[in-house]
Amino acid sequence: MKVLSRVAWLIVGITALGLGVIGIPLPLLPTTPFILLAAFAFARSSTRLHDWLVQHRTFGPLIANWQAYGAISRRAKWVSLTSMVAVFGISLALKVPTHALVIQAFVLSASAVFVMSRPLPP
Secondary structure: OHHHHHHHHHHHHHHHHHHHHHHOOOOOOOHHHHHHHHHHHHHOOOHHHHHHHHOOOOHHHHHHHHHHHOOOOHHHHHHHHHHHHHHHHHHHHOOOOHHHHHHHHHHHHHHHHHHHHOOOOO
């Protein structure tokens, strides 16, 4: 059963990491939560992958800030908010149905409040 659990966490970690990497150029996918999920899953499945991710030049500081302080850097906040505004703007330009815009506005607003409520790292 323990092996099955490790394999499941490994699959979650690889999937989350893949989605996080895809989310770098795509404003529709949030990179940060997927990278944090990957780190969490790798900590339960693969010491080697967890260590690699935590020591990664780009993702390592993001994970360290979150683990130590529950913090999001100013740059990550700026990118997140800009992406959220861009996604909503694209939806408006594409004339997405009103009900979808309302749902999107609610989810993006809640996400923005969460991101902005996190402290900055020291």
